[in-house]
Amino acid sequence: MRFFELISAPCRLMGLLLLLASVAGGSFASAWRVQAWRYEALLEHQVALQMDLLNQQSQAALRRQLAEQQKRLALERLLSANDQQHVRELSDAQRDQGRLRDRLATADVRLSVLLDASDPARNCPMRAATAAGSVVHAAHSARLDPTHAQRIIGITDSGDDGLIALRACQAYVRAIAR
Template identity: 55%
Template sequence: MTPVQKLAGLVVLILVLMAAAAGVTWQVQDWRMGKQLAVQAGLHQDDLSAISNAAAAQARTEQDKRLALEHHLAIQDQQHTKELSDEKHKQAVIRDRLATSDLRLSVLLAEDPASSCNVPAAAGTRGLVHAARRAQLDPAHAQRIIAITDAGDQGLIALRACQAYVRAVAPGVLSTP
């Protein structure tokens, strides 16, 4: 073996040892980095789990609020429907009583300012009456007046229902009377 061959063999041996050292170092670094990446992945997974749990809890809370609001609105709707039904029943009873002449509507008559005393000139055998003078309305006119007040009552009930809905859905939008 010539000295050049020995030198070349030594250089090849050194290169092989350097390559082996680099490979071993690379493998050790890979193990260390793999371990660090595994730890980071575990921490990341823990963070993701915590975020997912918080989001799920918030979603459940919002769903519970929505369900409570829907239940509250359903109860209010039932209440307003009952009020409307009761009011319609009352109006029907009044219309029936007007139709059967069981009930008569009357209006106050305008008084002459000169005679502001309600005492009749001569007292009759029935006694003294101090009431204001009234005139009875025609039943057809009374029916129209009842229909107008019925529509007004239904409108007021609907308005209260709308206000209650807005107060329930968007608190603070309407000031409470």
């Protein structure tokens, strides 16, 4: 007798069903495992693609940030150079104005105004400027009082300072607008 024949028919059927279930379950489990491996590989590939995309985007953002930073630094250098130039112009103008004030105070230079020779209201004859090195050629002129000359120089100094400040502001606005 065979071993298989010793087992009763219902137990054989149960054993056969158990064998078929284990074979089916094993194949299902192995198919499940193979699919899991495939999906893991697919997900790993998608994650790698996503990482590459994010890396490219972050590098592009970094390049844009560096370009903007370089633009800002160039603008700062330009504004600093313009500022230094305007400060230099202002100090030169102030130095020149100070020299002129000193020369007026020491009577090195006299301010004078030209008079209109055809003016009928002028009834007192003025002498012509005869100073050596004068630019006025035999025209009638009158000298200003030194205190009035100082006031006029002060007014022109303020005007010169204002013009230099205006030029500096305009250069700043032009640099920012670019």
